[in-house]
Amino acid sequence: xxxxxxxxxxxxxxxxxxxxxxxxxxxxxxxxxxxxxxxxxxxxxxxxxxxxxxxxxxxxxxxxxxxxxxxxxxxxxxxxxxxxxxxxxxxxxxxxxxxxxxxxxxxxxxxxxxxxxxxxxxxxxxxxxxxxxxxxxxxxxxxxxxxxxxxxxxxxxxxxxxxxxxxxxxxxxxxxxxxxxxxxxxxxxxxxxxxxxxxxxxxxxxxxxxxxxxxxxxxxxxxxxxxxxxxxxxxxxxxxxxxxxxxxxxxxxxxxxxxxxxxxxxxxxxxxxxxxxxxxxxxxxxxxxxxxxxxxxxxxxxxxxxxxxxxxxxxxxxxxxxxxxxxxxxxxxxxxxxxxxxxxxxxxxxxxxxxxxxxxxxxxxxxxxxxxxxxxxxxxxxxxxxxxxxxxxxxxxxx
Ligand code: LLP
Numbered sequence: 101x102x103x104x105x106x107x108x109x110x111x112x113x114x115x116x117x118x119x120x121x122x123x124x125x126x127x128x129x130x131x132x133x134x135x136x137x138x139x140x141x142x143x144x145x146x147x148x149x150x151x152x153x154x155x156x157x158x159x160x161x162x163x164x165x166x167x168x169x170x171x172x173x174x175x176x177x178x179x180x181x182x183x184x185x186x187x188x189x190x191x192x193x194x195x196x197x198x199x200x201x202x203x204x205x206x207x208x209x210x211x212x213x214x215x216x217x218x219x220x221x222x223x224x225x226x227x228x229x230x231x232x233x234x235x236x237x238x239x240x241x242x243x244x245x246x247x248x249x250x251x252x253x254x255x256x257x258x259x260x261x262x263x264x265x266x267x268x269x270x271x272x273x274x275x276x277x278x279x280x281x282x283x284x285x286x287x288x289x290x291x292x293x294x295x296x297x298x299x300x301x302x303x304x305x306x307x308x309x310x311x312x313x314x315x316x317x318x319x320x321x322x323x324x325x326x327x328x329x330x331x332x333x334x335x336x337x338x339x340x341x342x343x344x345x346x347x348x349x350x351x352x353x354x355x356x357x358x359x360x361x362x363x364x365x366x367x368x369x370x371x372x373x374x375x376x377x378x379x380x381x382x383x384x385x386x387x388x389x390x391x392x393x394x395x396x397x398x399x400x401x402x403x404x405x406x407x408x409x410x411x412x413x414x415x416x417x418x419x420x421x422x423x424x425x426x427x428x429x430x431x432x433x434x435x436x437x438x439x440x441x442x443x444x445x446x447x448x449x450x451x452x453x454x455x456x457x458x459x460x461x462x463x464x465x466x467x468x469x470x471x472x473x474x475x476x477x478x479x480x481x482x483x484x485x486x487x488x489x490x491x492x493x494x495x496x497x498x499x
Contacts, residue, residue, distance in 0.1 A: 101116070101118065101369075101474060103116070103369070103371055103410060103446055103448050104410060104446055106371065106472060106479060107371050107373060107446050109479070110470050110472055110479075110481065110485075111470070111485065112371050112372050112373045112389055112390065112446070112469075113370065113371065113372045113389055113390035113391075113394050113469040114370070114371040114372075114469050114470055114471075114472060115368060115369070115370055115371075115452065115456060115457050115469055115470070115471040115472065116368065116369045116370075116371060116471075116472045116473075116474060116479075117147070117149075117152065117364070117367055117368045117369075117453055117471065117472070117473050117474065117482075118367040118368075118369075118453075118474050119152075119155050119367070119473050119474060119475045120367075120474075120475070120476065121366060121367030121453075122152070122155060122156070122363055122364055122367050122453075123155075123159060125362055125363045125364075125366075125367070126140060126142075126156065126159050126161060126363055127159075128337045129325075129337045129340075129357065129359060129362065129363075131337070132337035132338045132340065132341035133341045133345075133355055133357075135341075135345065136345065136348075136354075136355055137353075137354040137355070138354065138355045138356070138357070139162050139183060139318075139354055139355070139356045139357070140161050140162065140356075140357050140359065140363075141161070141162040141163055141164040141183065141184075141185050141320075141356055141357065141358045142156040142161045142162070142163055142164065142358075142359070142360065142363055143164045143323045143358045143359060143360030143361075143363075144163050144164065144165050144166075144170045144173060144174055144360075145164075145165075145166055145170065145360060145455075145458060146360025146361055146363070146364050146365070146453075146454040146455055146458065147360070147364045147368070147453060147454055147455075147456070147457065147458060148170060148173055148458050149457070149471055149482055149483055150173060150176060150177045150482075151177075151473055151480075151482035151483075152364065152473075152482070153173060153174055153177035153178075153179065154177040154178055155473075156177075156179070156363070157174075157177050157178040157179045158178075161179070161183070162179060162180075162183030162184060162185070162205070162356075163179045163183065163184050163185070164185050164187060164323070164358035164360075165184060165185065165186050165187070166186075166187050166188040167188065167195065168186070168194075168195040168198050168199060171184055171186055171198075171199060171202065171204060175202070181202055181203055181204050181205070182203075182204070182205050183205060184202075184204040184205055185204070185205055185206055185207075185208060185232075185320070185356070185358070186199045186204060186206075186207045186208065187208040187210075187234070187282070187358075188208070188210070189210045189255055189256055190210075190214075191207075191214065193217065193221060196217065196218055196221050197221050197225065200218075200221060200222055200225055200227050200229055201225065205230065205318075206230040206231055206232045206279055206280050206318065207229060207230070207231050207232075208231070208232050208233070208234050208280075208282050208320070209231050209232070209233050209234065209266070210234050210256060210257055210258065211258060212258070212262060212265070212266055215231070215233075215266050215269070215270065215276070218231065218276070219270075219273055219275050219276050222275035222276065223274075223275045227275065228274070228275055228276065228277045229275060229276055229277065230277045230279045230280075231270060231276055231277065231278055231279065231280070232278070232279060232280025232281055232282045232318060232320060233257075233258065233263050233266050233267065233270075233278070233280075233281060233282065234256060234257035234258065234282040234283065234284070235257055235258065235259075235260060235263045235281060235282065235283050235301070235302050235305065236254070236256055236257030236258060236259055236283070237260070237283055237285065237297070237298040237301040237302060238259065239285055239294045239297050239298045239301070240294060241285040241286030241289055241291075241294045241295075241324070242289075242290075242291050242294060256284070257282075257283065257284075260301065260305055263281075263305065264305065264308070264309075267309055267314050268312070268314075270314075271312075271313070271314050278314055278316070279316070279317045279318055280316060280317065280318035280319070280320055280356070281302055281305065281306055281309075281316050281318070281319060281320065282320035282322065282356075283298050283299075283302050283320070283321065283322055284321075284322025284323060284324060284358065285298050285322065285324065286324055287323065287324050287326075287360075287361060288324070288326045288327070288361060289324040289325060289326050289335065290326040290332050290333060290334060290335060291335070292335050292339055292340065292343050295321070295324070295335075295340065295343060295344070296343040296344070296346070296347065299321060299343065299344045299347040299348075300347045302319070303319070303347040303348055303351060306319065306351055306353070307350075307351070310351075316351075316353060317353060317354060318353065318354050318356050319348065319351070319353040319354070319355050319356065320355075320356040320357075320358065321344055321355060321356070321357055321358075322357070322358050323357065323358040323359045323360050323361070323362070324359075324361075325337075325340060325359050325361070325362035326361070326362075327361055327362055327365040327366050327451060327454075328366060328451070329365075329403065329404050329405060329406065329450075329451050330404050330406070360454055360455075361454040361455065363454075364453040364454045365451050365452075365453050365454035365455075366450075366451050366453065367453045368451065368452040368453020368454065368456055369448055369449065369450060369452055369453075370390060370394065370395050370405075370448075370449040370452035370456060370469075371390075371446060371447070371448055371449075372388040372389055372390030372394075372423075372432075372446075372447050372449065373388060373389050373443075373444050373445065373446050373447065374386055374387070374388055374409075374441045374442065374443055374444060374445040374446075374447060375387045375388060375389055375424070375443060376443055377419075377440075377441060383420065384417060384418065384419040384420070384438075385419060385420050385422050386409075386419050386420070386421050386422070386438055386441055386447075387422055387423070387424065388421060388422070388423060388432070388447050389423075389424065390423055390432070390447075390449075390469070391423025391424055391425040391430050391464070391466065392423055392425050392427065392429060392430040392431075392463070393423075393425060393460055393461045393462065393463040393464060393466050393468075394423075394456075394457075394460050394466070394468065394469050395432070395449065395452055395456050395459075395460070396459050396460070396461075397455060397456070397459070398431055398432050398433065399427075399429040399430060399431065400459075404433075405432065405433070405449045405450055405451055405452065406449075406450040406451065407421060407432060407433050407436060407438075407447060407448070407449055407450070408447070408448040408450065409438055409439050409441055409445060409446075409447050409448075410445060410446040410447075410448065411439050411440075411441060411442070411445045413439040413440045413441070413442075414439060415439060415440050416437045416438060416439050416440075417437065417438070417440075418435050418436065418437060418438075419435075419436065419438040420433065420434045420435065420436075421433045421436070421438065421447065424464075425463060425464050425466070426464065432447075432449055457469065457471055457483075462486075462491055465488075465491055467485060467486035467487055467488065467490065467491060468485070468486045469485060470483060470484055470485040471483040
């Protein structure tokens with residue numbers, strides 16, 4: 101990819117997404133589950149650009165959404181309503197009502213209180229809400245604590261006993277239709293065993309429910325498949341599928357998946373250019389025009405992203421790559437070997453296609469970057485750069 105050309109054409113900081121990579125990842129995963137009915141619900145939170153969602157829609161993907169806003173994005177981008185799931189640990193009444201009116205595939209419930217709320221709203225609308233319940237299998241996914249979700253100490257889902265009680269209650273309700281079951285133990289998973297264990301626990305519950313005539317049709321294994329940021333050993337889609345399928349023997353269910361990072365992470369790049377270098381004592385800093393407000397993963401999780409400086413200069417030394425925001429936490433990397441740079445040299449930050457732009461903000465009144473798609477080698481602007489006017493638009497009438 102000609103990053104210099106793109107940086108010159110669209111300026112920096114800039115997000116660039118290789119759509120063909122998204123396609124390849126989608127197909128690999130779909131193929132791995134070919135022996136069964138499966139539905140990939142792209143986790144829109146990972147990258148919510150309408151063109152990105154539209155691309156997944158064209159591959160026949162569904163969507164996993166965590167707000168009514170994401171549901172609307174998915175619909176607008178062409179994902180059919182019967183392939184949309186609404187998840188999330190806390191949903192407002194108006195979101196539940198809208199989701200029911202939009203008649204999406206199912207609403208994922210995360211507590212008894214929420215189920216009662218959904219039932220009440222469905223009754224008011226004279227509807228039957230298709231629901232699934234998120235089971236927290238209490239399994240350590242062995243990932244970063246901030247993105248671990250399948251332990252009882254995390255706020256997500258309900259334990260097996262509560263889930264069982266919820267299904268039994270739902271069965272007797274005229275306004276609830278328990279069609280699915282769900283788990284998601286964490287993100288950036290690189291070990292198969294915890295997924296297998298979780299799938300076993302949850303499929304055992306499905307068997308128990310079957311015995312009391314509760315027929316689960318959708319077995320939703322969540323997202324979480326890890327990608328390569330550094331040199332991680334990854335779970336192969338085939339092994340992932342086999343691990344899950346082994347636990348589903350005898351069950352006639354559609355397997356739903358909610359991958360986000362796996363589909364888009366490695367297909368995205370964040371381009372930023374060098375403003376200047378400076379040395380404080382014995383510390384060398386390369387100051388770039390992108391910042392934590394554009395890509396927060398290093399600051400927030402101490403996440404590693406591979407960084408490439410496009411220069412012919414071979415002379416390297418240790419440096420911190422930092423942005424212009426007024427926080428010491430505003431860095432992309434610390435103490436990495438970096439060639440000597442000059443102003444305008446391009447810095448390419450890899451694996452920025454998931455949880456990159458979507459987590460950006462306007463902190464320090466910085467307009468958010470543009471987003472560009474590369475489709476079959478051609479570049480297309482899919483979100484223009486914000487302007488100062490955009491940033492103040494919602495405030496200026498109140499002056
Ligand atoms: N399904 C559920 C219920 C989730 O909570 C998540 C992610 C996904 C699917 C998609 O997970 P993925 O396949 O992308 O791992 N901001 C963090 C990641 C937060 C993930 C939250 N939930 C990061 O930058 O690493």
